[in-house]
Amino acid sequence: MPHRRCGQPGCDAAAPVDVPVALCEDHLALAADWAERRWGVVDALPSPCIMCGSRLGRHYPSAWLCAACEWRQGEVPDDDLARPRIDVVYYLRHGDRVKIGTTTNPRQRFAAIWHDELLALERGDRHVERARHEQFARERLERSEWFTGSPRLLAHIASVARDVDPWDLYSRWLSEAAALRGR
Template identity: 65%
Template sequence: MFDPPPAATVCILPDAAGQACGRATGGAPFPLCPAHVASVADWSEAHWGTTDLLPSPCRACGSRIGVRYPSGWACAACEWRVGDVLDDGLPPPRVDVVYYLRFRDRIKIGTTANPRQRLARIWHDEVLAFERGDRLVERRRHEQFAALRLDRSEWFTAAPDLEEHVGRLAAGVVDPWALYARWLGEAAALQG
């Protein structure tokens, strides 16, 4: 936030006649009157939209976050316009992921094409990250961290090198499920 110059107590935007509006700013930190601030806010919402919860989960990717425009809603993850008809003749998009789960001092590395269903059946404390990939990527990760593997399971000791790998995957990702939703949306868009 900035402090307006002392003389900026009146609106500087031109009125319909091209002259400075001259109305009081009402204490705004910039030289605009409340009417012009409202006009800027309306334009911003129409142009950029307002992020909010969707009225119902996105039919294309399942995300709950959307962008509300005057013309309607769009999914923030996959950009599907709420109300557009999905091609029900197409199979649902498939996105294989390698998942990283924490349970106490262990990390599980597994793979699935349906993480919500799969992870619901696995006891865990936290979903750490998703990595796009199938069984081949999972096998590479199992080989990469073989020294940390607990018996012949998919569980590994949470050692610094594994935690660093997971940290790189999770860098910049607030919610792994939102990333997965974006991947589903991208896959749906590629299907047509």
């Protein structure tokens, strides 16, 4: 593989041609270590975030921070402050059917519902849920919260989802609510 010289003054080592900055491997490793200390390394948290449930974190030499809400791993929330309440309308798929429901605790709620996939979360309470039930009344299966996965309903869900992971969105909502409360 062709090489060029390291751009670090006083270093005469070869720098690989495919690197964005002309540095030898030793100086690249030093730069990588510096970047990790400065900006952290994104990786799976040792355990889910106690605030938002995210599994993705940013590791610094001093601590882990949740990548979604920036809660410091290991810190315990003040017992006097309740976890932020976020009402969401959810869209769960099971086969060719879609359940439209609402909850303030999606992880616990979804554990109790047989489903294949979480399609989307939409911020809203029972009023929004009722509006969605009316909006898709033609697709409703009897008097349940289950609907036929029609092109019209699936198009609505895609517009709500906006190609964003629903759990990332939920984590952001929790983080925003906690920040507004001054945590």
